Amino acid sequence: MIEVHQAGRSFTISRRTGLLRRERRVVHAVRDLSFTVEAGEFVGYLGPNGAGKSTTIKMLTGILAPTSGHIQVAGLDPTKHRTALARRIGVVFGQRTTLWWDLPLRDSFELIRHLYKVDRVKHRERLDQLTEVLGLGEFMRTPVRQLSLGQRMRGDITAALLHDPAVLVLDEPTIGLDVVSKAAMRGFLRDLNAEQGTTVLLTTHDLGDIERLCRRVMVIDHGRLTFDGTVDALRATAPEESSIEDVVTRLYTAAEK
Amino acid sequence: MVRTYTLLAWTWLRAGAQYPLSMALLTIGTFVVSALDLIAIWIIFEHTGTLGGFTLPEVMFLYGTAMVSFSLADLLFGNVDKLSAHVRAGTFDSMLIRPVSPFVQMAVDRFAVQRLGKLVQAVVVLVIALPQLDVPSSRVWMVPVMVFCGTVIFTAVFTLGGALQFLLTDAPEVANAFTYGGSALTQYPLSVYGTDLVRGVTFVLPLAFVNWQPGLFVLGHEDPFGLPYWLRFAAPLAALLLGAISALAWRAGLRRYRSTGS
Numbered sequence: 006m007i008e009v010h011q012a013g014r015s016f017t018i019s020r021r022t023g024l025l026r027r028e029r030r031v032v033h034a035v036r037d038l039s040f041t042v043e044a045g046e047f048v049g050y051l052g053p054n055g056a057g058k059s060t061t062i063k064m065l066t067g068i069l070a071p072t073s074g075h076i077q078v079a080g081l082d083p084t085k086h087r088t089a090l091a092r093r094i095g096v097v098f099g100q101r102t103t104l105w106w107d108l109p110l111r112d113s114f115e116l117i118r119h120l121y122k123v124d125r126v127k128h129r130e131r132l133d134q135l136t137e138v139l140g141l142g143e144f145m146r147t148p149v150r151q152l153s154l155g156q157r158m159r160g161d162i163t164a165a166l167l168h169d170p171a172v173l174v175l176d177e178p179t180i181g182l183d184v185v186s187k188a189a190m191r192g193f194l195r196d197l198n199a200e201q202g203t204t205v206l207l208t209t210h211d212l213g214d215i216e217r218l219c220r221r222v223m224v225i226d227h228g229r230l231t232f233d234g235t236v237d238a239l240r241a242t243a244p245e246e247s248s249i250e251d252v253v254t255r256l257y258t259a260a261e262k
Numbered sequence: 263m264v265r266t267y268t269l270l271a272w273t274w275l276r277a278g279a280q281y282p283l284s285m286a287l288l289t290i291g292t293f294v295v296s297a298l299d300l301i302a303i304w305i306i307f308e309h310t311g312t313l314g315g316f317t318l319p320e321v322m323f324l325y326g327t328a329m330v331s332f333s334l335a336d337l338l339f340g341n342v343d344k345l346s347a348h349v350r351a352g353t354f355d356s357m358l359i360r361p362v363s364p365f366v367q368m369a370v371d372r373f374a375v376q377r378l379g380k381l382v383q384a385v386v387v388l389v390i391a392l393p394q395l396d397v398p399s400s401r402v403w404m405v406p407v408m409v410f411c412g413t414v415i416f417t418a419v420f421t422l423g424g425a426l427q428f429l430l431t432d433a434p435e436v437a438n439a440f441t442y443g444g445s446a447l448t449q450y451p452l453s454v455y456g457t458d459l460v461r462g463v464t465f466v467l468p469l470a471f472v473n474w475q476p477g478l479f480v481l482g483h484e485d486p487f488g489l490p491y492w493l494r495f496a497a498p499l500a501a502l503l504l505g506a507i508s509a510l511a512w513r514a515g516l517r518r519y520r521s522t523g524s
Contacts, residue, residue, distance in 0.1 A: 066359050087358065088362065091359055091361035102353045120361060121361055
């Protein structure tokens with residue numbers, strides 16, 4: 006479902022050092038990254054800040070073009086077929102909404118139906134279902150800017166799933182959520198993956214997400230993949246009885262040495 | 263694409279209609295502010311009979327056609343020069359994950375009825391000026407052609423301004439020099455400016471084809487700069503060329519897009 010083959014993304018940063026002199030520096034946000042995600046998998050993508058997680062997500066969704074290597078998502082090259090790919094994947098950014106700030110949630114969903122050209126009956130069905138599961142009913146008429154973070158996240162997830170995508174990509178979906186909302190979100194994602202077979206890739210700093218949701222974990226650091234395997238295999242990299250926090254801390258700091 | 267645009271515009275209009283008073287005041291506001299341009303022209307004519315060799319109705323005609331073109335382009339696509347704000351707010355990323363061209367999404371973003379204020383004012387000026395000019399029917403056909411080409415040219419300038427911001431995220435004001443500067447420039451007959459500037463807006467950034475060159479034809483006026491007669495019919499060519507260049511620039515910019523670090 007997702008194939009990444011030796012993908013890299015570098016940025017040229019130029020800094021003014023004198024009146025006219027500029028210093029150019031190349032930063033590799035991601036280098037030589039390769040992995041495959043099969044249909045129906047639930048994969049957690051971990052890494053310290055600035056490791057290249059968001060850059061990877063942006064390359065998978067077609068927002069950023071890779072500077073080297075190849076990527077295929079749902080059978081399409083994200084850079085070349087960005088709009089076609091958009092119909093097959095759902096994307097959620099935890100840090101910011103993809104909804105229209107000033108529009109009521111209901112209007113946003115209606116717009117999405119038109120933008121993605123979803124059949125009216127199917128849309129109704131799916132929206133009713135998501136409204137019930139995520140409890141959107143009470144704030145459907147509220148403009149997005151007036152929603153609480155938890156409500157907004159539920160709105161964003163709904164928006165990403167209305168066109169029934171085969172792949173769901175989530176960039177820190179539980180960031181800032183309280184314990185109850187977080188548990189509800191995790192339950193929802195787990196059911197979505199189990200019952201509908203939706204392939205899920207999520208980045209997170211919350212190790213609870215990893216323990217409770219993911220069968221497979223990938224760790225990226227300094228733009229390279231440093232671990233790829235099951236959660237149990239991840240635990241096995243550290244002495245027994247270590248907490249998951251310890252395991253990940255070891256992994257993050259090992260790359261420094 | 264047109265369907266998507268209309269749909270999005272309609273949704274924004276409905277959202278705006280929740281505040282009818284603010285909508286009405288803003289529309290009247292833009293109408294009044296743009297009417298000040300015209301008052302400036304009238305004041306000039308209080309002191310002189312002609313401006314750059316053109317009478318008051320002729321100047322109003324040149325002003326009217328340029329402003330109809332500009333306000334149409336501004337109404338429909340003016341928002342594409344807000345790229346750097348979208349990039350910084352991260353909303354541009356959200357547009358890229360939708361199955362609709364980000365150009366259309368940006369153009370229609372926050373579509374509001376008050377943008378009509380300027381257009382209405384420009385149309386009123388044109389309607390007052392045209393009957394006073396006695397343009398023969400053999401030349402009047404050029405009026406819709408020049409308004410259309412002018413709209414395309416201004417849209418292209420807005421697009422270039424947006425495309426430039428893929429490179430200069432920190433300096434969106436650079437683009438304003440060409441968009442709003444271009445609109446201000448075309449409000450007066452080009453004969454009030456120097457030869458070099460006129461050559462520049464004829465052969466480099468073809469703003470002279472918005473109203474000046476085709477306007478000379480409609481008015482049956484001699485070219486004070488003595489440029490070739492056929493240039494009066496070159497507006498479609500200029501619009502096509504600039505349109506193509508701006509589309510290429512936009513695509514090139516999109517490929518180079520770097521997003522923000524989050």
